[in-house]
Amino acid sequence: MTHFLADTLWTARGSGPLLPRSALAGIAGLDEAYLIQQQLAAMDPGPVAAWKIGATSPAALAAIGLDEPFFAPVKRPNMHLGAAVMAVRAAHAPLLETEFAVCMGRDLPARGTPYGRDDIALATASVHAAFEVVATRFEGGVAQSGLLAIADGGVNQAVVIGPEIPCGDPLSFDRIDVTLELAGVETARGTAAGLLWPHIFDAVAWLANHPRLPPRSLAKGDFILTGTCTGVTPLRPALAARGRFGSGAVVEAEFIAAA
Template identity: 35%
Template sequence: MTLDSSQALVDLLARLRRERRQQSGLDAALVPSDPDTAYRIAARVEAELGWTRLGWKIAATRPEMQRALRASSPIYGRVYAPFLTSSPAMMEAAPLLHPLPECEYMVRLGADLPPRARPYTEAEVREAVASISPGVEVAECRFVADAAFPPLEAILADGTGSGTLVMGAPIEDWARQNIPDQPVVLRVNGVERRRGTAREAVGHPVEPLTWLANELSRTGIGLRAGEVVSTGTCTGMIKARAGEEHVADYGEFGEIRIRFA
């Protein structure tokens, strides 16, 4: 990318976020050349927006999801503070951009994981976790899902389709709970539509969190105490429509309710 084209993409993505709208396709000259370039564009979009970063989302944690998203590894994106809410939640459907609710465990960090030369171990990352909560990410994308949908690098620059996080109460004594094998069921208007477990999708939520800690360390960003990380879908995606109520049932860990008005 040239300096002019990268700035044009930054301006475009920031404008689409501010205006809460999508566009079909993207000029090939504006598509980042590789994932690292795309992530640098995403950082510049954050600076251009001036919004407080809440934390991060992780996606494509398993090979089948990577194939669907045209990725060769897990991917991540920034999540912004205005787009965090608690359950039960009411969301206006009309302004949302092809909203895709995904049942995900959400981790809040209690300690920094700054950039360093040595990779973080899973044990070190686990020690930095303050809490784990059930949640739903309502993902959105600034590009219309049509025949002109741009390459993955454009999606990474757009924050990997980050939208709103709906969090439940923290899981009591999470380190002693069998989080990986807890069934997670998504019901829409009372009808089961999706089912899964963390083990099938991400293993334990600390596993994708460790991957993210090392990716952000490698790129000189790091993770900060207080940040929230949505660790990847346990149930896959489903489009939400006006008038629907989505209930993510995490069994003994609680439920997440979202009504799309």
């Protein structure tokens, strides 16, 4: 059953039609949702290059219909370094998120003692400006999608990793203003202080300690997207987006219609 659902979602990610939610209603719980996610990821070529954390604020949890955040791997073909030109499908209800991405400077293998903020700070190579493009392959978008969002690759389409964010004090990331501009007009603004965790390194620790994280765990070079600071903003083709992180880093992307 899980392989059938993963195959169905994989087809829909391409040129397939949106799936009715009733076709995916048989997901029994979190374990099964993550199993489908893993099976779906195995169909996507390339190694894991990043991890997304989703539903990272009380409002997002309520909107998506979950009791806790979730995570999903991002394969290398779906990660863009620097300014990107990206195709989006209007039928997949694409959304844009602006967030901090933490680049790991060392492996974080599973261990008996939980990782804490200090461990993550020591293991971090750099922190970057980033975009995530969210898209759904089932009807109704992300609203109240619950387990479907987890199974559908964490509703990730792609991530864009921008430049490193200069910051003399790692504890001050939550005070950096983050703004999103579309076609040169500011559309949204926020900070990491709106996330569920007191600091972005706490979000990475949550992921590193997660009991459902695959055996590979977090590895040197992985980028961890810690949750949107600007909410979710609808995308359409022919838009140029710019995410500003204080006065120090800008991530950029242009969106075109998928063929």
